[in-house]
Amino acid sequence: MAEAAAPISSLRRALSLVRIIANGDPAGLRLKDIAEAAGCTQPTAHRALQDLMAEGFVEQEAGGKRYRLSLDFFVLAAKAGQANGLRDLARPVLLRLAASLHDTIFLLVRHGYDAVCLDRVEGPFPIRSFTGDIGGRVPLGLGQGSLAILAHLPEAEQEEVIRFNVPRLIDRGFIDEAGLRAAIAEARRLGWVNLNTGLIPGMAGLGVPVFDARGYPVAALSIGTLAERLGPERLPSVVHMLQTEAAKLGAEINPFDPSLRYPSRSLSKAEP
Amino acid sequence: MAEAAAPISSLRRALSLVRIIANGDPAGLRLKDIAEAAGCTQPTAHRALQDLMAEGFVEQEAGGKRYRLSLDFFVLAAKAGQANGLRDLARPVLLRLAASLHDTIFLLVRHGYDAVCLDRVEGPFPIRSFTGDIGGRVPLGLGQGSLAILAHLPEAEQEEVIRFNVPRLIDRGFIDEAGLRAAIAEARRLGWVNLNTGLIPGMAGLGVPVFDARGYPVAALSIGTLAERLGPERLPSVVHMLQTEAAKLGAEINPFDPSLRYPSRSLSKAEP
DNA sequence: CTGAAAATTTCATATGCCGGAATTTTGTCA
DNA sequence: TGACAAAATTCCGGCATATGAAATTTTCAG
Structure with missing residues (x-):
């Protein structure tokens, strides 16, 4: 099936990890599965996840290994x-x-x-x-x-x-x-x-x-x-x-704020 | 005063941009201000923001230049x-x-x-x-x-x-x-x-x-x-x-899921 | 309409990212 | 409980790619 095969920057890959985690099991995902889904090696995913955790976007259940979105992320959003x-x-x-x-x-x-x-x-x-x-x-x-x-x-x-x-x-x-x-x-x-x-x-x-x-x-x-x-x-x-x-x-609604009219990018991915 | 002077990876810097935008004016922030707040040059911030937009984390009001968090981000969270x-x-x-x-x-x-x-x-x-x-x-x-x-x-x-x-x-x-x-x-x-x-x-x-x-x-x-x-x-x-x-x-509450007990990292920053 | 400030692009450089391999940790099954 | 397999993490050399100065274009304010 159509696999997102976009060769992209490290940043974009990291962000895609966030999406992967968001769409995965709410109980959290293992490094191996995340790396696999993202199409990168485990070390690469691992380091990105370290950074994501350091910035509070992602967290691990205490002691565990599974990654999930952080509550900070919820607050931010x-x-x-x-x-x-x-x-x-x-x-x-x-x-x-x-x-x-x-x-x-x-x-x-x-x-x-x-x-x-x-x-x-x-x-x-x-x-x-x-x-x-x-x-x-x-x-x-x-x-x-x-x-x-x-x-x-x-x-x-x-x-x-x-x-x-x-x-x-x-x-x-x-x-x-x-x-x-x-x-x-x-x-x-x-x-x-x-x-x-x-x-x-x-x-x-x-x-x-x-x-x-x-x-x-x-x-x-x-x-x-x-x-x-x-x-x-x-x-x-x-x-x-x-x-x-x-x-x-x-x-x-503020008539001088033209936003909301045309979302700027290609938007929501279809789910066909 | 206390300035976050952490020399960090490109990923972490990009993620910090998200925080900066989230905490800034809801009407959106200009590139210059974002770059300044993040402590990097405008080109660097610019390219990071391009990636953030491409991944749907950030958007610009149609036609405008100001960056704000995207609704996708809201959905994700x-x-x-x-x-x-x-x-x-x-x-x-x-x-x-x-x-x-x-x-x-x-x-x-x-x-x-x-x-x-x-x-x-x-x-x-x-x-x-x-x-x-x-x-x-x-x-x-x-x-x-x-x-x-x-x-x-x-x-x-x-x-x-x-x-x-x-x-x-x-x-x-x-x-x-x-x-x-x-x-x-x-x-x-x-x-x-x-x-x-x-x-x-x-x-x-x-x-x-x-x-x-x-x-x-x-x-x-x-x-x-x-x-x-x-x-x-x-x-x-x-x-x-x-x-x-x-x-x-x-x-x-699932007694076998030890999460929620001890949030894994240093957590919320104080606001003293 | 004009000029200054901001945004964006270009480009040479070196930084810091990448994945293979090695090592440690974890989880599972007897 | 012990031992093994699978997963997680660390190391490291090579090179891809992020970086910032400078140049160019666009935007905005007066």
């Missing part, structure tokens, strides 16, 4: 979720919504071909979602908030994402291209997304896009709840509430 | 909070507690001289806490959960932490050594921590330690709420609930 300050801006919004609606609220941001869950406040009902936890990632188009973003992207960009994501979505067994396009059209027509379409039985959700000052859908607010809690009588008010908060949030 | 799988184990616990108590619940783990907020589920009341958000860090001893951990550490270790942390706590203007020792004694006597002591006016909280199979306080559960919600009639039942859940959680 909390500061990476601040793209545009959006997370802090959105926090009161999420809290308000959760308090009013008594359901779980998600904040998603677009990141390349994916939507990333930046934050989440849960209601009293147990919810299963695609995005899952904070830091979770789903292909654009899968899930309400994610679809809300995709549906409101500029035409050309939307096409690019669709082309890239359809195989990924099919792989996950959820939707084909026709279905996706239909869902996008519907989302665009309504201005929001309502998927009761039993992707997860008994669950339902709503997503609305968050536009920045340029009308670009940088993020989405979504709600996840039990299907029975989104019946015809409650649904309109929930939509209204989400849209109101999304509009307020969008207005607060 | 979500997997770093899994020390011991504690986060997943604790999630249902947090949800249960939040649902029953209608208050904000924190999960803290010990990390060197600090406690790190691994997860948090909020109740309907707006709360100010020391730890703040997920990924937040406080010196052991500051805050209810954090103090609960410190109070139940083995004597020698506790002394070491106290010696290290007292200056940091004083710097924050919160407590002196005598006060800390009194609080520790009280916490140990009760088995839990109750700080209504107006550190934050109107706020109150409770913390209970979570012990692993060896009786080592690896973590803490805590509740943060309005002072008026922890009156004498409600307090005992809240304590009981937290303790019950803490005990259950402790029992689930």
